[in-house]
Amino acid sequence: MKVLVTGANGMLGKAICLQTAPADVELHAADIVGAQIDLDITCPTAVREVIHSIAPDVIIHCAAYTQVDRAEEEPDVAYRVNALGSELVALTADRVAAAMCYISTDFVFDGAKRAAYHEYDEPNPLSAYARTKLAGELAVARHCRRHWIVRTAWLYGEHGRNFPATILRAAREGRQLRVVADQTGSPTYARDLARAIWRLIAHAGYGTYHIVNLGSASWYELARRTLDAAGLYDVPVQPIPSSDWPSPARRPAYSPLSSLRGPAEGLPPLRPWQDAVSEFVSHVRKEQP
Secondary structure, eight states: OEEEEESTTSHHHHHHHHSOOOTTOEEEEEESSSSSEEOOTTOHHHHHHHHHHHOOSEEEEOOOOOOTTGGGTOHHHHHIIIIIIHHHHHHHHHHTTOEEEEEEEGGGSOSTTOSOBOTTSOOOOOSHHHHHHHHHHHHHHHHOSSEEEEEEOSEEOSSSOOHHHHHHHHHHTTOOOEEEOSOEEOOEEHHHHHHHHHHHHHHOOSEEEEOOOBSOEEHHHHHHHHHHHTTOTTSOOEEEOGGGSOOSSOOOSBOOBOOSHHHHTTOOOOOBHHHHHHHHHHHHHHHOO
16 A cells, blocks of 8 residues: 655654554655655645655645644635645545545634534634635545545644643743643644554545544643653643733634544544653653753
8 A cells, every 4th residue: 555645744744654554555755845755735736746656545644834823924825735735635636546634623613612522513713724724624525535534633742843842841941831721622642643543544434533632631731741741740830811822813712622433433542641741751851861
């Protein structure tokens, strides 16, 4: 089975490429620069040439514009990557009879439900970034007959900028930690998500899936767990309301994800988010003692 990973230099793309794939997989890694294959997903010619030359069986589409606040200033750029780019990949995937796995986000929901969102809840994005990701979902569903849409949330990992790594760095530098306590979501470890995606494309039917680590947390709770896992019990964290940390983009106040599709397909749940954070911190401390 030939598998093409777009956005292979990103946090999730790297985790997928580094994770042990099924034995029959021939892996091709692509990104805009610096990967095995150079690929600008917003260029129709490049998308056609790369996908037709590889003729993959599956495309795991991790390439994305992920700068949530900046998207408010440059929505057209975000749409070009998340909507147009995904549409170009989906159209070409369908032409070569490839299945496509598109990575989406909890931000497609508005947080008003005040309970965990499952796959059949109606999206209502609040920000420009979220609207572009939902547009990507719709484009993939429309243009690629065999597709998985994977919504995940609050992703972190060893590669790239992320919240737990930022908290650890700030603590080491002795900075005051003030963390929002009234936004709740599903912290998800990129390594765990990568394993789940390999299982998904090997065994499950097509459609939309929510894949996150079990449980939910506020940003404050995630910060506290990260520090405790690093043995930094005495480092204080001040919980604050989101009104004390204004940002250009509106974020859902309560957007944990749950899954109806995963259990129906026999996919095992991911471990609790607390255990995943502990492993992440262990890896970070080995690399940066």
